[in-house]
Amino acid sequence: MVGVVCAMGLAGIPMASTTADTLLLSTGGQLTGKVREVEGKKTPYVLVQVDPELSVAIAKANSRMIVGEEKLSEYRRHVAEAGQDGQAHYELATWCKQNNLLQQRQYHLMRTIDLLPDHPNARAALGYTQRDGKWILTEVWRRNQGLVKDRRGQWVLPEVLAWRKAADQNDKTAKRWIKTIKQQFSKIKNGDAEAMAELNAIEDPLASQAIAKELIDSQKRGSSLRPVRMVWLRKLMELRTGVAVEAIVQTGLLEPDDVIREEALRWLQSNETSSAVATYMPWLKSNNPQQVKAAARALSFFPNSEAAFAYIDALITIEERTQQVGGGSRAGFDNQGGGGFSQGSKQVVIKTPHRHAEVLQLLRSIAPDVDFGYDKSAWKKYFADLRSPPRSDLRRDS
Incomplete structure (x- = not known):
């Protein structure tokens, strides 16, 4: 807003008065005169009285700052000295x-x-x-x-900028798929056959994230959702993106529905063995017996004699948990007859051994001719002997 008004028509308007100043404009210009800031009801503005008969109104949004006469005088002095x-x-x-x-x-x-x-x-x-x-x-x-500026002002190769733009667009598309898949799921639960057909027809890899999320999030909803969850699983197998494979690997480990879990593991057997094994093996070292059980169950689809010693170590694991024991206060007296109270509770580590039948079955699958039960030492000796080269007598008669 820029306006020219008569100074005589300003009576009655509340103003914050200042001395003669210079108003710097956001466009680069400036106005000098008596400057007043007017707090109007709609648009606050600055009023510059250029001469006794002429005032100019500038919207505050178009003004940068007000410079006092004292500062301008100091500036002029510095200019002359320079x-x-x-x-x-x-x-x-x-x-x-x-x-x-x-x-x-x-x-x-x-x-x-x-x-x-x-x-x-x-x-x-x-x-x-x-x-x-x-x-x-x-x-x-x-x-x-050959560099260009990105939106953060950094210089990058045009290819990098193009890749970032494509990634941003892909991210937006993936988020739209989350909404679409949720809507389809709601319709499918209500018996909408057309929604199921639409789900089966998806070919966009960017839908992987949305489908994977629904598959994992629905793990504890019961077997009644098995048909649609099986479609999600098979769709992830078709798309086979990084996100899709990660979800299938997780399904093979943690899925409570045996049918869906084993479907995932059979596919991993044929297509992503290394991804599955790399994820499952560390779980054999878990302090949680349920995680060890889940890992051994999944690894039964990928038996490997090279991993024998890792299997043996997981035959019997020790679960450690901290527990508060004792409690309350008790009185005590010293040799001088003094007395006092002490707290009797403390934290202790409880160690509980767990035998894992799933791990034993895994060992039996790679050594079907022997069975040492839960005897770790016997198993280790057996596999060590298998790996040791046969001895030969190299002595010669003199």
């Missing part, structure tokens, strides 16, 4: 920055390099860099290298 001294102009540019006189700062930086072409700080402040002994604007130099 003269043709390049370093003095640089110091004045620094003063202008401190006092938010940004256009004046730019001018004095330019004067600095006019007088001192190789002034490094002024050149850097103006966006120059030195290459092969010559000063060049950093932006020009970067563009000459």
Whole structure:
């Protein structure tokens, strides 16, 4: 908003009065006169009385700052003192920055390099860099290298920028799929055959995240959802993205529905053995017996004699848990007849051994001719003997 009003028509308007100042505009211009800030009901504005008969109203949004006469006088004094001294102009540019006189700062930086072409700080402040002994604007130099600016102002290769834009678009599409899959699921639960057909027809890999989330989140909802969950699982097998494989691997480990879990494990057997084994093996070392059981159950689809010693270590695991024992207070007396109370509770670590039939079955699958039960030492000796080369008598009669 820019308006010209008569000074005589301002009576009755609440104003914050100031002395004669200069108003700096966001467009780069300035107005000098008596400046007043007017807090209007709709749009706050600044009123500059240029002369006794003319005032100019500027919307606050279009004004940058008000500079007092005292500050302007100080600035003019610095300008006069700087003269043709390049370093003095640089110091004045620094003063202008401190006092938010940004256009004046730019001018004095330019004067600095006019007088001192190789002034490094002024050149850097103006966006120059030195290459092969010559000063060049950093932006020009970067563009000459084939780089472009991203939305954060960083210089990157055009290919990187294009990849980021595509990734952003893919992320938006994946989020739309989350909404779509949820809507389909609601319809399918209500017996909508068309929604089931739409689910079966999905071919977009970007739907993987949404389908994987529904499959994992629905693990504890019971077998009544098995038909749609099986469709989700098989759809992930078709899409076979990283997210899809991760969800299938997790299903093979933690899925409570035997039918769905074994379907996932059979597919992993044929398609993603390394991903499955790499995920399941560390679980054999868990302190949680249920996790050891789940890992051994899943690994039964991927028996490997090279992992024999890891299986043996998991035959019997020790579950450790902290427990509070004792409690309350008790009285005590020393040899001098003094007495007092002490707390009797403390924390102890309870160790509980667990035998894992699933791990034993895993060992039997790689060594069907022997069975040492839960005897770890016997199992280790057996596999160590298998790996040891046969001994031969190398002595010769003399």
